[in-house]
Amino acid sequence: MIEELLKFFGSPSNREMVLDALAEHTYLSLVPLLLGFLVALPIGRLAQRVYWLRGMLLGAANVFYTIPSLALYVLIPGLFGWPLLSSNNVVIALTIYTAALLVRPTLDALESVPGHVTAAATAMGYRTGRSFLTVELPLAVPAIASGVRVASVSSISLVSLGALIGTGGLGKLFTDGFQRWYPAQVLIGIVLTVLLALVVDLLLVGLWRLITPWTRAGGRVLPS
């Protein structure tokens, strides 16, 4: 097996192919993660503030969450008249998936901010927008973070499904390796996908720790 691996990585064209696939996979999974988060945030906020819209927004999120990404990879190009292999298809499909996944955790996280904290912000003269950005959102981060971690792992694993219809990323190593009956290449693809998920997860955890220093400041600030 080690021999196989050395042989595989001995070829410059293989090395280049793997690195390209890894870079493309990272792009195709992280861009939708960011976009999906940016879409879910205002929707979650809206669901929190406007009570009569809540059921509708959560229902819509649930329906979008139900639609398989692979189906969207295929249907989006037809609906917009784009090429089947455009990377936009994967980005849009996974953005929809991430946003749908994150609406509920975002709402729950915002709801979990203690009422006396927002009341204190109001009493200090904070307007709604400023209170949201500087008080409620930071306090909601830990609870949103667990949703984002689930979304990142799922997106990274869903990108490779696109290889079924020929879109890029590490999934190419699977289809190409299968057609050439080259198990080492498939195994490398699996290992790299899992490693990518692991590294992104660690980076996200690091990011949360960086932007929520008070959670480690000794004494618990938030009753969780």
Next chain:
Amino acid sequence: MDARGRKGAPELIVNMIAWLADPAHWRGPEGVPAQMLLHLYYCVLSVGVAVVIAVPLGLYIGHTGRGGVFVVGVSNAMRALPTLGLVTALVMFLGLGVVPALAGLVILAVPAVLSGTHAGVRSVPTEAVDAARGMGMTPWQRLWQVELPNALPLLIGGVRSAMLQVVATAAVAAYVGLGGLGRILLGGLAVGEYDQMAVAALLIALLAVFLDGVLAALSRWVVPRGLVLANTATHDGS
């Protein structure tokens, strides 16, 4: 291949209806009904096997309270495994067949069912378990009569989420020579028939929505009434 025409939604819908209206696409073992049933069969079988593996494990770990960290860690690591890679690798090592392809789908389904079951058992109020113990219930009785019924909403939530992932991914079975809606999709790709691919994608999406609805109904049916009442009471009270 181009997504034919760059004309967008109206043309796509017309073409898909035309494809569906062709009776040749509905007949025989390669037709839509047969492949849809096969797809459904793969999904139910894989999720069923995952339930048989993950529910007892999740109940045991939740009941004893041991190994929770282990479960969360393993579930998260398993979630990262790409099913397409797993299935192609399994087929290369074990040969073509139903078992390696479905094994990949089972591995996809296990984490959701396991963490749903585990979270369900952990969510059972301590007072309920203590009351059961105080009434002299044996550990088995506690598990069957108190913990399992109380865990059902989250447990079925886990099964629902597993089913969604499996329906969405079962197309990989067709890649390694099995059937299902993936076969219609990949068949369309092979001959450059975009309309056929779009129809298959739509059918996969409809199947996902349908199965999710069935499991939601099942959940309402099997979750004990007392639990539903208790939940609505706390919900209205908040």
